[in-house]
Amino acid sequence: MDGIHEILDAIAGSANDDVLATIIRVEGSAYRKEGSSTLFRGDGTQIGLLSAGCLETDLSFRVQEVINQRKTNIVVYDLRDEDDLSWGQGAGCNGVLSVLLEPIDACLREHLCKLKFHLDNGNRVTVIKKLAKDNSVTDYLFITDHQQLFGKWHGRVPLQIKRLVNDIHQKIPKSGISYLPELSADIYIHCFEPKPRLIVFGAGRDAIPLVNMAAQAGFSVLVSDWRSALCKEEYFSEANQLIVGFPNEVIPMLTLSSLDSVIILTHHFQKDRELLHLLKGEKLRYLGVLGSKARTQRLLDGREIPPEIKSPVGLPIRAEGPEEIAVSIVAELIQRQRTKLPEMVMERSWSSND
Structure with missing residues (x-):
């Protein structure tokens, strides 16, 4: 994940001299990709990572310049060289990174809080920043999936930008810098996704490493x-x-969406069957059932397992034990997050007796 959710939580409760550092261009390979952000706090603390530690020290000095000058800046790091005099201390990462540093003034803080509001409510938001030749950001605009606009933009919003955002929402979002002829300027564009939610049915001991690992990977986890x-x-x-209750009590309480992932691991045959029945017709990003295919087929009264249900759950890495199984599941959840899939409906063809 790009770490924006933790950053927005910190910004919402802060009035310090904060600076947002964002990777806006990557040429070659790098530790993090475009859209990854780090917050440098006025008190010297830091939230998030842009590298494996080789850039942060230099960035911390540049952040002070940005705070003093109250002006955005773009810093370019060439990590391709392998000698100790280059950036990366001889890491030879084969990449060139452009990092945008933005002082968070009252105006930007207000708009970042609006961004947090929309993301917390499950809305995707795209940001467009107009870049000047002096490395400053002259205009920026946030656009929600519902076409709500907010930000600091001078003049009308070009139709080309709206078309660009619409195109992005139809495919896997790719962050980065593009030249927009209608503006005669470079723009940076990035799509913020709501924090993905993982719902885990079953609170046995094997669920503990799964929940911990998924939370650390950036999921909002409900057990x-x-x-x-x-x-x-x-x-x-x-x-x-945490919700204590039987499946028929809990599922009606949840507002499930195509952004949600669900893992069933109650180790109770009848409860697993009930959960699958109650989840019929729901649009989900991922639905996994712990156990063998034979067991899942029995849960479905002997019918073939639909492609919407992953069983056995997780990537096939021959995992053994709760920790390794958690690794395989979280890895598959991340893989699914990175893949743009057509919305799938768990059709009523699951059962011919409905």
């Missing part, structure tokens, strides 16, 4: 189980929400 002795904060401190 649900009907057994109150298992579904407790002391076991799932990394979870964003």
